[in-house]
Amino acid sequence: MKDARQALVRVDGLKVHFEIKEGFLGGLLSKEKKVVRAVDGVTLSIDRGEILSLVGESGSGKTTVGKAILQLVPPTEGAVVFDGAPVSQDREGLKAFRREAQMIFQDPYQSLNPRHYIIDIVAEPLDVAGLVKTSEEREQRVRGALEQAGLTPADDYFYRYPYELSGGQRQRVVIAGALILGPRFIVADEPVSMLDASIRTGILKLMIHLRDTKGIAYLFITHDLSLAWLISDRIAIMYLGRVMEIGTADEIIKAGLHPYTQALMAIMPVPGQTREGERPVLEGETPNAAVEILGCKFSSRCPRATERCRLEQPELMEVAPGHSVACFPVQEAIGSI
Amino acid sequence: MAGNSVKAKLRKRKIKAFVRQVLANKMALFGTVVLLLFILVAIFGPLLVPFSVLEFGEVEDMLNPPGPGHILGTDDMGRDVLGYLIAGSRISLLVGALATGISMVIGTVIGIVSGYSGKVIDNVLMRITDFFLVIPWLPLMMVLAAILGTSIWNIIVVIGVTSWAGTARVVRSQTLSVRENQFVERTVSIGAGSGHIMLHHILPNVFPLVFANTILIAAAAITSETTLSFLGLGDPAHASWGMMLHYAFETGATSTGAWWYFLPPGLCVVAVVLAFTLMGYAFDEILNPKLKER
Amino acid sequence: MKLLEVNNLKTYFKTSKGMLKAVDDVSFDLEHGEALGLVGESGCGKTTSALSIARLLPKEGRIVGGQILLDGRDVIPAPESELRRRRWTDVSIIFQGAMNALNPVMTVGKQISEAIVLHEKASEADALRKTKDLLELVEIPSDRYKHYPHEFSGGMKQRAMIAMALACDPKLIIGDEPTTALDVMIQAQILNLLERLRRELSMGMILITHDLAILGETCDKIAVMYAGKIVETGSVKDIFEDARHPYTKRLIGCFPNVKGPKAVPDGIEGFPPNLLDPPGGCAFHPRCEFARDLCQVQTPESVNVGGKHIVACHLKEARQ
Numbered sequence: 001m002k003d004a005r006q007a008l009v010r011v012d013g014l015k016v017h018f019e020i021k022e023g024f025l026g027g028l029l030s031k032e033k034k035v036v037r038a039v040d041g042v043t044l045s046i047d048r049g050e051i052l053s054l055v056g057e058s059g060s061g062k063t064t065v066g067k068a069i070l071q072l073v074p075p076t077e078g079a080v081v082f083d084g085a086p087v088s089q090d091r092e093g094l095k096a097f098r099r100e101a102q103m104i105f106q107d108p109y110q111s112l113n114p115r116h117y118i119i120d121i122v123a124e125p126l127d128v129a130g131l132v133k134t135s136e137e138r139e140q141r142v143r144g145a146l147e148q149a150g151l152t153p154a155d156d157y158f159y160r161y162p163y164e165l166s167g168g169q170r171q172r173v174v175i176a177g178a179l180i181l182g183p184r185f186i187v188a189d190e191p192v193s194m195l196d197a198s199i200r201t202g203i204l205k206l207m208i209h210l211r212d213t214k215g216i217a218y219l220f221i222t223h224d225l226s227l228a229w230l231i232s233d234r235i236a237i238m239y240l241g242r243v244m245e246i247g248t249a250d251e252i253i254k255a256g257l258h259p260y261t262q263a264l265m266a267i268m269p270v271p272g273q274t275r276e277g278e279r280p281v282l283e284g285e286t287p288n289a290a291v292e293i294l295g296c297k298f299s300s301r302c303p304r305a306t307e308r309c310r311l312e313q314p315e316l317m318e319v320a321p322g323h324s325v326a327c328f329p330v331q332e333a334i335g336s337i
Numbered sequence: 338m339a340g341n342s343v344k345a346k347l348r349k350r351k352i353k354a355f356v357r358q359v360l361a362n363k364m365a366l367f368g369t370v371v372l373l374l375f376i377l378v379a380i381f382g383p384l385l386v387p388f389s390v391l392e393f394g395e396v397e398d399m400l401n402p403p404g405p406g407h408i409l410g411t412d413d414m415g416r417d418v419l420g421y422l423i424a425g426s427r428i429s430l431l432v433g434a435l436a437t438g439i440s441m442v443i444g445t446v447i448g449i450v451s452g453y454s455g456k457v458i459d460n461v462l463m464r465i466t467d468f469f470l471v472i473p474w475l476p477l478m479m480v481l482a483a484i485l486g487t488s489i490w491n492i493i494v495v496i497g498v499t500s501w502a503g504t505a506r507v508v509r510s511q512t513l514s515v516r517e518n519q520f521v522e523r524t525v526s527i528g529a530g531s532g533h534i535m536l537h538h539i540l541p542n543v544f545p546l547v548f549a550n551t552i553l554i555a556a557a558a559i560t561s562e563t564t565l566s567f568l569g570l571g572d573p574a575h576a577s578w579g580m581m582l583h584y585a586f587e588t589g590a591t592s593t594g595a596w597w598y599f600l601p602p603g604l605c606v607v608a609v610v611l612a613f614t615l616m617g618y619a620f621d622e623i624l625n626p627k628l629k630e631r
Numbered sequence: 632m633k634l635l636e637v638n639n640l641k642t643y644f645k646t647s648k649g650m651l652k653a654v655d656d657v658s659f660d661l662e663h664g665e666a667l668g669l670v671g672e673s674g675c676g677k678t679t680s681a682l683s684i685a686r687l688l689p690k691e692g693r694i695v696g697g698q699i700l701l702d703g704r705d706v707i708p709a710p711e712s713e714l715r716r717r718r719w720t721d722v723s724i725i726f727q728g729a730m731n732a733l734n735p736v737m738t739v740g741k742q743i744s745e746a747i748v749l750h751e752k753a754s755e756a757d758a759l760r761k762t763k764d765l766l767e768l769v770e771i772p773s774d775r776y777k778h779y780p781h782e783f784s785g786g787m788k789q790r791a792m793i794a795m796a797l798a799c800d801p802k803l804i805i806g807d808e809p810t811t812a813l814d815v816m817i818q819a820q821i822l823n824l825l826e827r828l829r830r831e832l833s834m835g836m837i838l839i840t841h842d843l844a845i846l847g848e849t850c851d852k853i854a855v856m857y858a859g860k861i862v863e864t865g866s867v868k869d870i871f872e873d874a875r876h877p878y879t880k881r882l883i884g885c886f887p888n889v890k891g892p893k894a895v896p897d898g899i900e901g902f903p904p905n906l907l908d909p910p911g912g913c914a915f916h917p918r919c920e921f922a923r924d925l926c927q928v929q930t931p932e933s934v935n936v937g938g939k940h941i942v943a944c945h946l947k948e949a950r951q
Contacts, residue, residue, distance in 0.1 A: 196841065197841060198881065201895055249893070268887060269848055281816060281819045
């Protein structure tokens with residue numbers, strides 16, 4: 001079992017529930033408050049310098065996990081532990097934490113303030129934390145961050161506006177802004193899904209390079225399983241707020257055990273591969289996260305669901321070193337061998 | 338410092354580009370030119386028409402139609418209408434500007450704070466805003482003017498305090514939408530406080546709206562001042578165009594057909610308000626860098 | 632006779648900064664019941680090509696050259712009245728983010744019927760019957776015709792859009808990134824549906840996407856676009872197993888392939904071309920590792936390298 005105490009980031013039984021405000025009549029008529037269980041009991045850990053991908057479709061809660069770790073949404077239940085200690089909630093503690101843990105957002109066209117110069121956007125974390133005293137120092141650090149992000153000559157970018165840059169360049173600006181405080185952990189929320197294919201690889205290579213040279217750990221959030229395989233050490237598959245399976249990238253892709261993982265693999269398009277017959281899709285669609293589900297979240301669509309699956313919720317159980325699955329049929333099959 | 342000279346060069350370029358855009362936009366151009374004209378006249382007025390002509394004239398000088406020595410004739414006290422008009426322009430424009438300033442500051446601050454904070458603060462501020470929005474401004478202004486007295490400073494405050502509500506609503510709307518942008522989320526994630534975000538992120542993105550709104554509020558402020566003065570609530574020591582209209586009406590210039598007394602100030606008010614309105618409509622486009630992408 | 636023949640199509644946009652050559656001498660064809668994948672990155676001209684064929688260009692865009700032969704008849708010189716008649720009955724189009732194109736205050740059924748009533752002058756009752764059939768065809772329970780768009784899920788909305796596109800039995804359906812905004816499972820469902828419909832209705836299909844990976848499974852042939860031109864056309868096999876153009880080869884490499892080595896591929900150096908001022912000669916030359924002097928001055932001709940495999944490149948290796 002991986003020693004969770006060594007992990008850089010750890011979440012334990014994380015739950016994030018949002019209350020839906022009922023309309024006036026709805027509030028009068030129904031006694032229960034509707035709750036969206038975006039994250040419903042997630043436990044995982046990320047080591048120093050590790051890239052863990054969180055893969056899931058929309059509504060899986062993967063983005064919410066990332067935000068909860070960074071304290072951008074308040075956890076309803078469960079702990080977030082960073083470098084051995086729970087993330088502190090007081091102002092000073094949060095400030096220190098924010099220097100260590102940063103986020104890269106999905107939309108390079110939206111995550112930069114269109115009215116700010118690039119230099120101000122990248123320097124903002126410094127300004128907010130009150131870390132630089134002179135404008136030379138500020139320029140120096142921004143220059144360093146832009147160069148690390150592959151934007152050279154850095155000075156050319158200082159006084160440009162975001163609308164003057166391409167998508168790939170903008171995303172590099174976002175990365176520079178995330179790097180400038182020297183974090184040890186970055187949550188990357190679909191960082192390349194809005195970029196052209198030929199540009200994506202540049203950003204991915206940059207992220208890996210930063211991991212190799214600076215030891216930055218990543219939580220890489222994506223809906224694209226093949227992309228996750230390409231870049232990560234380990235993959236966690238999420239469905240409706242829970243982790244279904246977690247293991248090394250190769251294990252998940254080549255030997256995934258959870259029915260949902262296998263379903264994703266079965267429909268995954270491979271470049272150049274033709275397909276005989278229909279894709280084996282799952283029936284129906286992902287259920288509404290506001291509806292409480294007894295038992296396994298996946299049971300309504302699972303080809304292997306049993307009575308027990310519909311009544312009891314499975315927990316992640318290790319079926320091989322470092323490879324855990326939350327599925328009764330799988331656990332029972334392994335256990336009985 | 339290398340950075341500073343680049344910044345300075347860029348600023349110069351931006352200003353030049355801005356001016357070019359203003360010159361290209363006919364509405365903005367017309368409005369700006371007219372406004373500049375009025376402002377210049379207001380500032381340099383005394384040099385053109387020394388106010389010594391504002392002394393009372395002899396009885397035979399009263400209410401004379403335009404003629405030699407008095408381009409716009411005389412008023413009921415024998416004073417030169419043109420001189421009076423120029424002197425009045427200073428007051429009208431000054432009151433308009435200051436009242437607008439007060440109104441915009443209150444409206445923008447409340448709008449941004451309300452829109453960004455949400456929940457309780459938003460509710461409280463919006464209820465206050467609704468109160469000011471719903472109250473009929475003219476009776477309110479009349480009551481306040483009656484209570485506080487008709488000094489020019491009171492007028493400025495009264496107008497400012499009764500006209501911020503519309504701005505607050507509009508700014509709050511825009512704030513709500515800007516708040517949802519991902520770059521705001523990013524700034525939160527780097528640990529910035531609400532004040533920083535409101536000042537550096539919300540305000541710059543709300544600014545074009547505020548600016549366009551300011552110009553329209555200025556038009557309304559000048560109209561308000563003119564109305565108040567016309568109704569007799571203006572400051573007799575500082576006569577504006579509105580006061581001219583008031584006296585013209587009171588002394589029967591309308592019935593005796595002394596058009597040179599009431600027509601010029603009325604036309605001036607119309608011209609200035611029109612200029613502001615045209616500018617307001619045209620400036621939003623010019624100030625928004627995102628629109629340049631298209 | 633081919634279903635669709637596009638010959639030397641040129642569509643330009645008039646902008647304040649000059650003439651934008653969105654589609655610049657593009658040629659391809661399609662047989663009845665065949666599926667063509669039009670692939671390229673943002674700004675390559677694939678959407679403009681589709682809009683040109685459907686004659687739905689915005690007012691700044693004009694077709695300035697070439698022919699578009701639909702069942703032998705050139706649609707470019709056709710007057711607007713004839714176009715309106717043929718739109719939707721000959722060619723229909725599913726737009727990107729189409730599910731957001733549904734009118735929220737009209738029932739889904741009404742929106743589908745609208746097209747039928749407009750084009751086939753059918754009675755309301757007949758149109759409703761056909762609408763229900765169409766819903767069943769796209770695997771939506773027919774009694775949901777009276778529901779509003781907000782009662783449909785994302786995948787269902789997209790399927791409703793497909794039903795709408797089929798309303799007048801078009802010969803050719805163009806899907807512009809029809810699955811881009813959807814989850815992978817729903818994407819698979821929609822692709823299954825499109826393939827089934829194509830077979831059952833013998834429809835021609837043009838699938839426009841930036842995702843090369845899904846084309847192999849869905850299309851018969853592929854055309855790769857760059858900077859308003861087609862750089863390579865061929866069957867799926869030709870493109871994936873014998874790609875000739877340097878851009879095609881690099882582009883294929885950019886898509887993760889779980890059956891290959893686990894290494895982040897090299898991207899393509901440089902930036903997408905500026906269509907207002909494209910590079911001279913071959914538009915790809917600034918980013919091409921094999922570029923020679925000739926590539927900078929002369930636009931390469933399209934050359935047939937075997938069967939239906941066509942490449943536009945100066946390199947000898949590419950043309951053999």
